[in-house]
Amino acid sequence: MQFYGLYKTAIIGKCNTPQPGYFEFRERAKWDAWNKIDLTKEQAQQAYIDLFNTVLAGQNQGEIAQGDEKLEGVKVSVMTSEHTTPAASTIFDFIQNGDIAKVKELLPCNSVDANGMTPLMWAADGGRLEIMKLIDADLDAQDFDGNTALHYALLSENRECAEYLISKGARQDIINSDNETALSLK
Amino acid sequence: MQSKEKKEKEAHKFWNTQPVPQNESDVQEDGVIEHKEVSDIKQEPYKLPSDFEWYLVDINNEKDRTDVYTLLSQNYVEDSDAVFRFDYSPEFLQWALQPPGWKQDWHLGVRVASNKKIVAFISGIPANLSVHESKLHLVEINFLCVHKKLRSKRLAPVLIKEITRRVNLTGIFQAVYTAGVNLPTPISICRYFHRPLNPKKLCEVGFSQLPHNTTMASHIKKYKLDVSFLNLQPMQEGDVSQVTALLNEFLSQFEFHQVFSEEEVRHMMLPIKDVVFSYVAKDENDNVTDFTAFYSLPSSIARNPKHTHIHAAYLFYYAPKGLGKDQTRSRHLMNDTLILAKQANFDVVNCLGLSHNQQFLDELKFGKGDGYLHYYLYNYRCKTIQPEQMGLVML
Numbered sequence: 204m205q206f207y208g209l210y211k212t213a214i215i216g217k218c219n220t221p222q223p224g225y226f227e228f229r230e231r232a233k234w235d236a237w238n239k240i241d242l243t244k245e246q247a248q249q250a251y252i253d254l255f256n257t258v259l260a261g262q263n264q265g266e267i268a269q270g271d272e273k274l275e276g277v278k279v280s281v282m283t284s285e286h287t288t289p290a291a292s293t294i295f296d297f298i299q300n301g302d303i304a305k306v307k308e309l310l311p312c313n314s315v316d317a318n319g320m321t322p323l324m325w326a327a328d329g330g331r332l333e334i335m336k337l338i339d340a341d342l343d344a345q346d347f348d349g350n351t352a353l354h355y356a357l358l359s360e361n362r363e364c365a366e367y368l369i370s371k372g373a374r375q376d377i378i379n380s381d382n383e384t385a386l387s388l389k
Numbered sequence: 390m391q392s393k394e395k396k397e398k399e400a401h402k403f404w405n406t407q408p409v410p411q412n413e414s415d416v417q418e419d420g421v422i423e424h425k426e427v428s429d430i431k432q433e434p435y436k437l438p439s440d441f442e443w444y445l446v447d448i449n450n451e452k453d454r455t456d457v458y459t460l461l462s463q464n465y466v467e468d469s470d471a472v473f474r475f476d477y478s479p480e481f482l483q484w485a486l487q488p489p490g491w492k493q494d495w496h497l498g499v500r501v502a503s504n505k506k507i508v509a510f511i512s513g514i515p516a517n518l519s520v521h522e523s524k525l526h527l528v529e530i531n532f533l534c535v536h537k538k539l540r541s542k543r544l545a546p547v548l549i550k551e552i553t554r555r556v557n558l559t560g561i562f563q564a565v566y567t568a569g570v571n572l573p574t575p576i577s578i579c580r581y582f583h584r585p586l587n588p589k590k591l592c593e594v595g596f597s598q599l600p601h602n603t604t605m606a607s608h609i610k611k612y613k614l615d616v617s618f619l620n621l622q623p624m625q626e627g628d629v630s631q632v633t634a635l636l637n638e639f640l641s642q643f644e645f646h647q648v649f650s651e652e653e654v655r656h657m658m659l660p661i662k663d664v665v666f667s668y669v670a671k672d673e674n675d676n677v678t679d680f681t682a683f684y685s686l687p688s689s690i691a692r693n694p695k696h697t698h699i700h701a702a703y704l705f706y707y708a709p710k711g712l713g714k715d716q717t718r719s720r721h722l723m724n725d726t727l728i729l730a731k732q733a734n735f736d737v738v739n740c741l742g743l744s745h746n747q748q749f750l751d752e753l754k755f756g757k758g759d760g761y762l763h764y765y766l767y768n769y770r771c772k773t774i775q776p777e778q779m780g781l782v783m784l
């Protein structure tokens with residue numbers, strides 16, 4: 204049953220369904236196993252493998268809950284994200300998410316983030332041309348790494364955003380801390 | 390019958406009837422489960438539901454090849470959200486299904502009798518394994534696929550039984566197979582790892598996520614590859630015998646591994662455009678010191694306005710100078726493998742956390758996947774293999 208709980212958590216995440224009725228013994232036991240696991244999806248995936256390996260190494264044999272349910276594994280594997288994403292709260296988050304309505308509410312905005320990045324830089328980095336067009340700010344401001352919005356547009360391979368900045372007259376000769384100018388990145 | 394056993398029987402109506410360990414406690418020591426003779430095997434094929442017929446695919450015939458390709462590309466393995474689906478190319482299938490000793494008898498399709506459309510497929514190819522020192526001549530079963538409209542009708546068990554019968558008739562009684570699903574009973578479970586080469590595209594298609602508060606600019610920089618260490622050159626015919634020796638020596642360190650003949654290496658490892666990529670490094674006397682190979686397995690992407698495929702290179706076999714004892718060398722070989730995959734325009738390099746791969750995964754910025762591959766043996770008990778003791782990579 205421990206297997207089952209970890210498996211469910213690994214595949215679906217924390218227990219997210221109501222507890223089955225008292226007389227549904229089988230369902231109830233499964234639910235209890237799942238609900239007992241207080242791990243993130245990621246932790247549960249590792250724990251499942253660890254448990255599998257110890258069980259198969261010959262210990263814990265009583266714990267195996269074979270064939271409790273047809274447990275579909277993931278097939279084409281994709282990357283798990285190693286970080287949790289907090290709910291968007293700053294203008295920088297909203298720009299990163301492309302939430303134009305929220306960004307409009309918060310503009311104009313002169314603040315920079317912890318790395319000295321302006322909203323225009325975040326928009327250029329994220330390829331958010333529409334948002335860039337809403338922002339009226341110093342095109343050549345630099346963050347703590349010396350990057351301008353144009354550096355970001357080029358480093359993140361957003362051609363259109365770079366062209367837009369150049370058409371607006373952004374300088375191409377500013378050097379960042381990696382000794383790169385917009386010209387050298389083009 | 391005790392209630393627990395009964396429950397298990399119901400849970401795997403098919404696999405409970407097959408010569409596979411039903412649970413881990415079944416496996417006290419390695420060995421054959423059911424001893425059979427060719428004369429025990431029935432001569433007639435298993436019956437299919439009426440309307441369907443067996444069909445041996447001629448993979449060298451363009452029409453058949455396209456038909457199997459179409460079946461797989463529309464119905465084969467997907468991710469949990471059905472966005473990405475394996476898209477093995479027709480040329481890939483032609484290569485993968487014809488190693489030395491291949492048999493058309495093991496390229497088994499099911500057709501609709503009326504319109505001759507191929508709606509299911511399963512295949513076997515011969516291989517030699519070493520399992521805890523025992524040598525097994527067996528088949529690798531792969532490309533099991535049932536059309537989406539015919540799922541859950543117990544067709545897969547008929548395919549499995551029929552290919553087993555055909556293989557048994559040649560005197561082979563063991564098979565190895567892998568699956569994303571948990572069946573009775575895995576001998577090993579290996580996790581997938583992914584190394585972005587085109588990190589921006591991977592974010593755009595939802596294969597990976599840009600971490601919160603991280604710029605795309607720095608994300609791209611993080612995965613830049615610049616320095617290469619070894620002078621890797623495409624493997625050539627003249628390298629076959631040295632590569633065979635080097636690869637077998639490397640693999641022999643693991644409890645569970647494939648054993649290659651020169652003919653197999655010639656077929657499986659020599660480069661084929663857009664299918665398999667392989668490289669060697671040589672010393673000043675022209676002796677092969679290192680070998681590395683990957684194969685191309687794109688995934689199609691559903692519902693994306695900008696991209697139709699992820700071009701994934703899957704790490705295949707490799708053998709570093711020092712056979713893994715020189716960890717720096719192993720990392721250099723893999724670093725250069727990544728550079729070559731990048732030059733060949735792949736978006737990502739995928740591998741499993743098996744054999745010595747842990748030596749380089751972190752350092753070379755592979756990230757954990759959400760998929761696990763389960764390894765199984767048919768008609769052979771085998772004590773659990775830890776991933777780092779696994780030396781078999783299937784296509």
Ligand SMILES: CC(C)(COP(=O)(O)OP(=O)(O)OC[C@H]1O[C@@H](n2cnc3c(N)ncnc32)[C@H](O)[C@@H]1OP(=O)(O)O)[C@@H](O)C(=O)NCCC(=O)NCCS
Pocket residue numbers: 278400401402403404405464465466467532533534535536539540541542543544545546567568569570572
């Ligand atoms: C795998 C596939 C052929 C199974 O067909 P299906 O219609 O879902 O299942 P069926 O009703 O015919 O048969 C079910 C039986 O097959 C078994 N089965 C399912 N997938 C299996 C697999 N990959 N390998 C071996 N057996 C498998 C089930 O466990 C079940 O047996 P059980 O009752 O003993 O547990 C089908 O789902 C498919 O084509 N999926 C996409 C491709 C794929 O995943 N291929 C396998 C790659 S490893």
